[in-house]
Amino acid sequence: MRVAIAPTGTALPVVVADKQGFFKAQGLKVTFQVSNVSISDQLATLGRQFDVAMGTQPALITAAAHRIALANITGGAIDSKANPQTDFVTSAASGIKSYAELEGKNLGALSLTGNIHYAVLNAAKQAGAPLDKANWVVGTVPQLPDTLRAGRADGIEEIEPFASMTVANGGVSLGSPFRSLGDEAFLGIFLASKGWADANEETVLKFNTALSQAADWIKANQADALELMGTYTGASKAVLAKTRIPDYRFQTTAADLASVQGADTETWIELLREFGNFKGRVSPADVLPGWAK
Template identity: 30%
Template sequence: MSPVLQPPPRRTTRRSVLAGAVALIAGGALAACGGSSGTASTKAADGSTTVTVLRSTGSTFEPLYIAEQQGYFKAAGLTVTIKAGAQDTSQNAPSVLNGEAEFAMTDSSGFLKAAAQKLPVRVVSNLQAATTKTPPSDGLLVKKDSPIKSYADLEGKTVGLAALGGTLQFICEYSTKQAGGDPSKIKFVALPLTSLNDAVQQGKVDAVYTFATFLDAGKAAGLTAIGQGTNALPGLPQALLFSSQAWLAKNADTAKKFTDAISKAIDYANANPDAVRAVDTQYTQLPADYIKNRTIQQFSAPIDTGVMQTVITNMVDFGLLKAAPDSNSLLWDQAATTTNSQ
């Protein structure tokens, strides 16, 4: 999860947020469809194929830099430029569609919103997904004496989020539904990420959903974590890579070399957590103590197709998607898949 997402404070309805988000994604991306995303890859002076990838501004991009550092890109004949993309990663779609980048990162909700608008983008690889193999790095926080003891108790309550309509709102609603509650009776409000813990401590909201160092800080300050965070749905994509359908059609060999290099980097990252910490130190704004002590979440390349369908069905049910995207228009035909997330 991106630890530097800091949207301005606002109070709004789920319907208005969804409409605004979809308008931004669709408007920018459709205007870009006349660009060069379908052109063939270009060559560098040394004969390697040049590729640009837009990463998140927070974290979970560590395998990209590890692939570069370990020489996996070079061995594949690729010269890869890694650049910070939009703070809201769902807004990276226009850059991919107009040819500014061949690949970009987002999360499951960001990608599905674009896909639901029939934008010609495809997932090429997962980077990280929720898993019960490691402790949750995100979660719902309440005051120690709160009457909220489970997600079912959120009915009629106000929950603060750093951004509305995304994966964290989805998992909050999903966990409420799984606990037997009614997600439609929760009021979500957007607050600056750095003020979430204070907001619940001061009683401005009944609960907050936060992540990374902010989750740890909240628990250290006496707040109580409820549930299992995104681990409640193992296989839920927290970070994935996508490209344009047109570019993939003309550059399948390059795309396969890129995703194979990422897969090797994921294996290396999982076996060498200090390499992940080194990337965090150089490229993130995470505090040094947090980087040193945090549990390194597992990375994974395959997309769980069953979980993706669960996400789609529930996002439509919760009003986070106006309509379900065509399941045949989500994944690149060479993307690694699974149905056995744990």
């Protein structure tokens, strides 16, 4: 299996499963590569350069509406009230201290089809500041803090460990945009081409089981896990010392995948209809492996 990961805490279970031998114990040969391209661009590599890539619910649903056959094979990191993993960070010079002040500003996004982005749109609308007229600058996870520092954006959406790093360097935290959706939300999902996922149920579930074992190891070995995070994110020890490792939740059976990710997909379809001019007809069954029932 060839897996593309992002340089973020959400990818940590993949690295741990490789280093601790959980993939090997499942009889899997997995190679991973850290990618710095945007999530939307990464989807084009599935079924070609990679078998599995990290992605988001909005990108998946939008792809399905355009008849690009992809499948959600498991969830991953959780953004929760107790353990937030995302933030919207503004520059001190902008004077912006709440989502209610974002209307009409220059803002940095990780992806205009990403779940963090739609959560930001939802948070701003709930605060009475719809972002219809915002000027968006799209960048990768490591690029956006530099965009903020250079004054090209008044605020940026970010993920750990770069969110904490940006705040530590003088940024102003507005809090996780996912709180506009509830106390917890899947921060991301793992995607594959639907044809590959449909034909590889056993492999997918073994992959998910290895990730779940990695999540247990991370919880029991926080210091070692943070050290591993530094090997692929490039974050310094000082930044990692202040970084919150995510909680993770992976689906290891077909029934669990259908139940958990099916419900999550419904939530995101409704958000896309509200904020994405989305008029496509997509159901959870369209974006899950055929055996996920």
